[in-house]
Amino acid sequence: MVEVTLWGALAAAAEGNSKVEVEARNIRELFKRLSERFPGLTPLMDRGIAVAINGTIYRDTWSKELPAGAEIYLLPRLAGG
């Protein structure tokens, strides 16, 4: 079980929850569980979400493990120039 913090727009789509507890071992499972629990999140996830694990931002490594007790933060998927 990991605790995940959602940024503002995601929290609104997750029935107002800014923090949720999810049973997930990696980012792929995290997205799947969140999508099942909060269908409103799916369009935002399709648009792209990044996951910060203990401060390091992951955009595409969905196999990345979520260590117990880690700080997990969902952020918009950003583009650069």
Place this chain on the structure above:
Amino acid sequence: MTFDPSHAARSFSSVGTRPIRPDGVDKVTGRARYGADFNMPGQLIGRILRSPHAHAVIRKIDTSKAEQLPGVKAVVTAADLPDLTNGDTSMYDILDNCMARRKALYDGHAVAAVAAIDAHTARQALKLIDVEYELLPHVTDVDQAFAADAPLINDTIITKGVDPKPDRASNVSMRSQFGHGDVDAGMAKADFVVERTFRTEQTHQGYIEPHACVANVSSDGTADLWVCTQGHFVYRQHCAQLLGLEASKLRVTSSEIGGGFGGKTHVWAEPVALALSRKAGRPVKLVMTRDEVFRATGPTSATSIDVKIGALKDGTIIAADATLRYSCGPYAGSWAEVGAMTAFACYKLENVRTVGYEVLVNRPKTAAYRAPSAPMAAFAVESAIDELAKKVGMDAVDFRIKNAAQEGTKASYGPVYGPIGIGPTLEAVKNHPHMKAPLGKNQGRGMACGFWFNFGGQTCTDLNIGMDGTVSLAVGTVDVGGSRASLSLVAAEELGIDYAQVRAVIADTSSLGYNDMTDGSRGTFSSSMATISAARNAIKILRARAAQMWDIPVEDVTWERGHAVAKGETHGNLPNLSLKEIAAASGTTGGPIAGHSEIVADGAGVSFATHICDIEVDPETGATKVLRYTVVQDAGKAVHPTYVEGQYQGGAAQGIGWALNEEYIYGKDGRLQNAGFLDYRIPVCSDLPMIDTQILEIPNPNHPYGVRGVGETSIVPPLAAVANAVSNAVGVRMEHIPMSPPRILAALEA
């Protein structure tokens, strides 16, 4: 791949040196092939007809006269680019931006295109296309567009991120919010508060090379595109989707690039060139004019930003609040969201809140520009921070050092930071001789900090060892700033050979697996990780081949400084085998030797910089002269220090231009009035002093050598550093970028 701590103490052989770039000779002798330098037998010339109106319904387009003009081989409109986006609104916006469908949404919006036997005929044909417009009210100013009674640009836009969901359309496509703590309670405790509204005007990336491509769609369904781009794999993906082509049948080859800075991460004319070629059955070359580049591509957002920051008497920032309105052009975007994330990222804050609004305007579709959205937010925040330091009675640097984020700080955008470099850049600035140099009359000094995320992304690399022992490195990230040199250094470092034995090339989309584009400061970061991985895979094969040649177990072979070395009591006396010797024997030991790598290079480290600027202001004319400028930035590990310094200097130069001169100027008719470098003035060498740089190396724990991206952060602090310098010189807080002479005079007279 994580940082190898042994590299921290080790002396690199190749990495950290400054060899001449492999593309340098061709570039200074005119042999390098840029987008417009490619030609094909039988090619046609494409030209695009653009709307002269800021906002208009396209009632009818009559192309019959143009089609009848001798020499015209194809005319296309939106009807030739049917909507194949399957509900993907982001792709639909790209399609509509490439060729207007129902409405022209800005001055310069493409409405039709022709392909003809020469440029003269193509231009004549454009004049024969009759477009019937129904003019609509327009709005080009971000604050006016934000107002409830503004002309509506898209009646399907309902603001996202607002609860309850609005019941009517507006020009605000999204609201986003970040932060933590209780800002209102924190502000109530503040002993000093600064509250101001800042504005920045829209700028262009200002790349010297206009967009250019040659498209060739064959009758067998295959297609080629030669194009100037920052991301040929992404261009392939977008063009294939918009044209209904299979990605594997569209081969995209990137040319040399004369600047991109984010503006060449988006497709503009390339789908149109492909549509023309498909219709004409011949290759089509399409090169934008400078006027088109300004009117139809790449500008950044114009912004309007409210900032309020409170501090205690001891200099602790107790609360920080910002509301950011960013223009997106006529399509939904997420530019203010990024500004809201970066605004206060440099600081350790208990109570912070940022709210971003994406605002539609009748201007070109906003595009990424080097650390997109961060410079404007930094201008507003760093200006207010400077003013707050004065109110508290602290030195500007000391005030920032006291409040700087550090490892373990909860970032204003959410997560907790790992090891970061903001504190060391501030300490370096505090101790820099620049800060102690005397100033003269009408001169001021300013400093400012900046933050950018940096990204990694999908990356694929091939490393091939020739039978003569030289190495070909095929990478898929377009070289925008010297990455071929940097990646050759990395390959040489890993293999233990000389830099001159490695040649890096940018492979086309049919020769290598998918690569994300060169954006987010990822080129050297991610492709160096893939190159290290590919080299290590090649070394495994080299060791196995040496083991064959010696007839000993591969476990007894190590790789040291470019040689296979036999270990163990029974064969320890075997003479080492060089890479060249092993390569020469490869034909009889198993064939070609190569290393391949495909990775997702996540884990790019965030980046911070602090800049110092000295400026002189003529109080009679408002003219400014930058006297001295210093950049201090964390690079993690500088692979090729000269190109790291070049990135620092380039970002600072662009930021100085943005701060002092550059802006899109629209008339009341909604038309752009300065679509050219004569009236849109970017700084030239004679405008700038030599920009001094200081590279800090705080290793990124997620890269084997500790590398961080360096390409973007350097444009974040200059707007604020220059504004603080001007404000200190004239004694008036500057709130509006660019600080052109009329604005400075107006501020002095206010």
